[in-house]
Amino acid sequence: MLQVAGIDVAYGHAKVLHDVSLDLEEGKMLFVVGRNGAGKTTLLRTIMGLLRPLKGSIYFDGGDITGLPPEQLYHRGIRYVTQDKKVFGSLTVRENIEIAAYSSGEPLSQALDKVLEIYPKMKDFLNLKAGQLSGGQRQILLIGQAMVGNPRLLLVDEPTQGLAAIVINEIARILKHLKGRLSAVVVEQNLPLVSQLADRVVALKEGKVTQVLDDASEICNTSLLEKAL
């Protein structure tokens, strides 16, 4: 479904990704792990068309999507949840969902149902300004917003970063709920979560793929994952 083929990415003269390749099958969850500065976010930003690789290509459903702008990728079913947890703070939660529904052409009621399906408590906050939500609630809203329309591939950047343990469990529950329904590339440093959810793990170090774990027994072994970092 998604194929990243030997991409090199640089910020100015500083090369950040070196010949990175990965494959993702339909309905699977691929986790990208690595230390800070390994190039994980850069990888997602490149897939999302925010950065253009110096070399290599990105394919989605067999078509070359290298460098296509985010708005076009959205209509192909690719959703990007950034790590900054930035919602439209001056809009209500309902309007945050409405804006996604308006883009995808999905009726608002259906869009709301999708969000409430993954997080029923959001019903109490629909008329609240999204800026008033906690970090965890914002993250859930962003994931919910990404579910509106007809998403096929979810790109999620550090969904649990800076969140309390109880909220991390909630995010993990939501990601588990989504597993099998769509494909996802998730950047995550929380290894227990990775071991719970991943179908494949790609370890990045200094912009290079150092290890790919496919085997369930390997993925479940957090100490092995730790070594992969």
Added chain:
Amino acid sequence: MGNVVKERGLVLEKTFVAVGKQLTQAGVGQKVLELILIGVVFLILVPFLGAHRATDFAIFCIIVLSFDLLYGYMGRLSFGHLLYVGVGAYTVGLALRYLTTNPLLAIVLGIVAACLAGMAVGAITVRIAGAAFALANLAFNRVGWFLVMSPLKDITGGENGLSIRNLSFWYVNFRNPTFRFWFVLASLLLVFLLLRVFTSSSYGVLLRSIKEDEKRVRFLGYNTQFYKWVTFVLAATVAGFGGALTALNYGYVNPNTLDVHANAGIVFACLLGGSGRLYGALLGGIIYMLITNLLPVYFQRWEFFLGVALLLIVFRFRGGIWGGLEALYSGLAARAKSGSSKEGMSR
């Protein structure tokens, strides 16, 4: 190319559906009530100011409303908005001099000309943001002023301006101040209604999202350049309507209608009333006109008060007068709610 045309067609269709939905949704009664209230406010102004000046106030409000769409809702500050007012005004003047004797047709031509000018300038300026956007628009405004003053002065009258002779046609008589007042008031209410519907539709939510974080809006599948352009053109078109009415209200057009310095007045009125709120734009327009029309009678250096008011807005009341009233109302409502819940508990 074909895909782009198709995508834009879909965008326009979606906008049309969203606006239509707003028009037909419940709350029509409320909208009518709002229009009546605005009309009453202007009717109250007439005995104090006279019909001509009240008409001037209403036209200024139309121009501030158009600017609020661009600045208050979409977050794009322009120092060149008067260009479209000038285009509307000069088109009416020229049309009534050379093309037609029908002022209504001249208004339509003024609106179309402003729309076309907005389409051309917007195609260039919406690509940039921040100070560059404001200054690029100011530059275009300056170019417009230069064209009127110099290369086109034989037809625009240059510094002397252009007087309009054909102000009446059939039952339409712009020589009559009462007729002008009612016509302009109806125009203001129409513009307000359209913008009210537009800004409370999903499209309005989109504009506010662009204002807050344009990059994230792109992640949600929007070609933001196109939406910004559409909004820019709409704001220019409404401003052109204001300009056309200005020309007919005075029976005269001069380069002051597109004087770049006067843009500050529109920005000020918008901030004073409260940007991003249509009622704020209306209130700001009226108060600004009251300040600039009445204070000079009593104070020689009346601009001092404008400066103080602007400082207060910037440092203390960022939401303007309307924003302040909204905050006051929410505070009172919250206090009443907590008071009633405490009362319930004590029982």
